[in-house]
Amino acid sequence: KQEVTQIPAALSVPEGENLVLNCSFTDSAIYNLQWFRQDPGKGLTSLLLIQSSQREQTSGRLNASLDKSSGRSTLYIAASQPGDSATYLCAVRPLVFGKGTRLSVIA
Amino acid sequence: NAGVTQTPKFQVLKTGQSMTLQCAQDMNHEYMSWYRQDPGMGLRLIHYSVGAGITDQGEVPNGYNVSRSTTEDFPLRLLSAAPSQTSVYFCASSRTGSGGSTDTQYFGPGTRLTVL
Numbered sequence: 001k002q003e004v005t006q007i008p009a010a011l012s013v014p015e016g017e018n019l020v021l022n023c024s025f026t027d028s029a030i031y032n033l034q035w036f037r038q039d040p041g042k043g044l045t046s047l048l049l050i051q052s053s054q055r056e057q058t059s060g061r062l063n064a065s066l067d068k069s070s071g072r073s074t075l076y077i078a079a080s081q082p083g084d085s086a087t088y089l090c091a092v093r094p095l096v097f098g099k100g101t102r103l104s105v106i107a
Numbered sequence: 108n109a110g111v112t113q114t115p116k117f118q119v120l121k122t123g124q125s126m127t128l129q130c131a132q133d134m135n136h137e138y139m140s141w142y143r144q145d146p147g148m149g150l151r152l153i154h155y156s157v158g159a160g161i162t163d164q165g166e167v168p169n170g171y172n173v174s175r176s177t178t179e180d181f182p183l184r185l186l187s188a189a190p191s192q193t194s195v196y197f198c199a200s201s202r203t204g205s206g207g208s209t210d211t212q213y214f215g216p217g218t219r220l221t222v223l
Binding site: 032096099 | 142148149150199214217
């Protein structure tokens with residue numbers, strides 16, 4: 001059974017810092033991996049989607065990498081801002097979600 | 108496009124009552140799904156559908172029914188609500204249910220359900 005783990009569960013950083021969020025999965029037979037952002041009391045917003053054949057995807061200050069063989073993905077956020085404060089979730093397809101990393105960026 | 112819409116936003120039920128959570132999408136997506144989100148448990152898949160007339164169970168289907176009579180709508184029914192079903196429910200859709208170059212999942216805003 002696929003299991004997705006996100007470490008750390010919570011992270012607090014000062015504004016401007018570059019940071020990395022981690023996602024690991026136990027079964028490498030995935031179709032794709034998606035990173036989401038969830039603000040308190042809101043739904044999920046898709047940030048990046050990496051196909052199983054790809055190594056990374058970039059969108060603005062965000063870069064996500066995928067290493068299927070080791071069962072890992074990272075989400076890199078450059079020059080963090082207070083507006084980046086949210087919970088970040090990764091999900092692999094067939095769909096299993098991690099429990100998320102709660103990020104706080106302190107001004 | 109409205110994307111994925113869910114109604115109601117909030118609902119309070121008494122144990123044993125029934126209700127239907129509505130979900131609709133206007134993106135002509137084949138795949139739709141329902142999740143529940145609980146503190147410390149993350150999102151768990153309840154039911155999903157790969158097209159009109161086709162539904163299947165996810166990880167936590169007990170106590171919930173679904174049907175998919177049209178591409179646009181995917182309602183979730185609670186037949187006899189229990190306090191354990193207190194949760195936030197999200198509906199999601201994507202072009203297909205398998206891998207694909209544009210297979211992003213889109214989520215609705217959620218329904219916060221409390222069962223007393």
